[in-house]
Amino acid sequence: MSSLERVKAGEFLSATLDIDSEFVGGEWKLQSGVSFQLRARGVLSIEPATVSAQTKSIIVSSGVHGDETGPIELLQHLSEEILKGQFEPVHRLLLIIAHPTATLAHTRFITENMNRLFASRNEPINIDREIANMLQQEVDFFYQNSDTLDVESGHLLRWHLDLHSAIRDSAHYTFAVSPHSTYPTRSNALFAFLEQADVEAVLLSRTDSPTFSWYSAAKYGAQALTMELGRVARLGENDLELLSAFDAALRLLLTSQDQAYRWQGDKLIVYKVTRTLTKETDDFQFNFPASQANFTFFEQGCLLGQDQDKKYFSLEGGEAVVFPNPNVALGQRACLLVQQAAVSSEEQIEVI
Numbered sequence: 001m002s003s004l005e006r007v008k009a010g011e012f013l014s015a016t017l018d019i020d021s022e023f024v025g026g027e028w029k030l031q032s033g034v035s036f037q038l039r040a041r042g043v044l045s046i047e048p049a050t051v052s053a054q055t056k057s058i059i060v061s062s063g064v065h066g067d068e069t070g071p072i073e074l075l076q077h078l079s080e081e082i083l084k085g086q087f088e089p090v091h092r093l094l095l096i097i098a099h100p101t102a103t104l105a106h107t108r109f110i111t112e113n114m115n116r117l118f119a120s121r122n123e124p125i126n127i128d129r130e131i132a133n134m135l136q137q138e139v140d141f142f143y144q145n146s147d148t149l150d151v152e153s154g155h156l157l158r159w160h161l162d163l164h165s166a167i168r169d170s171a172h173y174t175f176a177v178s179p180h181s182t183y184p185t186r187s188n189a190l191f192a193f194l195e196q197a198d199v200e201a202v203l204l205s206r207t208d209s210p211t212f213s214w215y216s217a218a219k220y221g222a223q224a225l226t227m228e229l230g231r232v233a234r235l236g237e238n239d240l241e242l243l244s245a246f247d248a249a250l251r252l253l254l255t256s257q258d259q260a261y262r263w264q265g266d267k268l269i270v271y272k273v274t275r276t277l278t279k280e281t282d283d284f285q286f287n288f289p290a291s292q293a294n295f296t297f298f299e300q301g302c303l304l305g306q307d308q309d310k311k312y313f314s315l316e317g318g319e320a321v322v323f324p325n326p327n328v329a330l331g332q333r334a335c336l337l338v339q340q341a342a343v344s345s346e347e348q349i350e351v352i
């Protein structure tokens with residue numbers, strides 16, 4: 001069976017992972033009127049039977065880091081039901097299983113961390129760069145054929161949920177990073193979604209980053225999030241029960257014309273990113289173990305790490321560390337430092 005035939009039969013994941021077979025794309029439609037386009041390996045676009053001024057354009061991506069497989073399994077289940085006509089989205093949808101070569105190799109990436117390759121188009125010198133370029137083009141195509149805003153309600157129509165799993169312990173089992181954008185991408189609807197998905201915390205980034213969710217937020221004003229959904233495990237060994245609240249909230253998002261529920265400012269913990277520490281030299285080191293859990297809090301004045309003669313101390317009010325990794329490439333983020341923040345719960349969420 002060709003990759004196209006396998007996807008049509010509901011096997012989006014196994015067709016994507018069969019990298020030795022030639023890729024065959026194509027378009028087709030179900031009797032319900034839902035139509036599909038297999039645009040590239042791991043990129044499946046789905047159009048609802050009818051489109052209106054309220055129709056959202058939602059990207060759900062997984063596997064940007066190849067070994068973060070829980071979200072990949074979740075997308076396989078969702079896509080299978082859509083492909084078999086058992087679940088019908090009412091919005092435009094782009095499903096992505098991003099990096100099959102890294103997934104097959106059980107690694108985060110092959111040569112370069114792909115989630116640092118979305119600042120601009122890359123010179124295509126390795127597979128991570130080639131895929132990042134292809135994904136940028138697919139996002140361009142998907143959003144360029146869509147409206148940003150439902151003018152009547154003022155609701156944003158572009159969404160991008162980039163699904164990951166954390167590689168270390170975390171005080172919050174699920175959390176999200178909201179990338180910086182000059183567009184108003186932090187809507188009440190987005191925060192209501194996070195709360196419904198039982199996501200425990202959200203980090204508000206205040207500077208540009210070269211990540212996939214940043215690309216959609218910064219270039220297209222999409223309500224984009226990098227979502228950390230639990231811990232890394234091998235493909236087939238994920239307990240998807242732990243992601244059932246997220247799955248339910250996603251399905252609700254895909255099938256509701258509009259969201260009645262509003263975020264009132266409770267439950268979800270909001271952090272602002274105070275600093276991004278960048279590894280400048282090979283001497284960069286943390287003053288805590290490499291396995292330190294995400295959101296470990298340091299009182300003001302603690303020595304967090306150093307890079308040659310530069311020393312990093314926690315700021316006034318203390319700071320918590322997220323994604324600490326001293327082994328990143330030079331010039332890349334070694335960790336985020338965050339502080340809890342009070343925010344307004346109006347139409348757009350702002351730090352008070």
Ligand SMILES: O=C(O)CCC(=O)N[C@@H](CCC(=O)O)C(=O)O
Nearest residue numbers: 115164166167168177211226323
């Ligand atoms: O658990 C970790 O240390 C890394 C998990 C991960 O892949 N996180 C993303 C976050 C991206 C963002 O800041 O939006 C990453 O590092 O790419």
Ligand SMILES: [Zn+2]
Nearest residue numbers: 065068164165
């Ligand atoms: Zn990741």
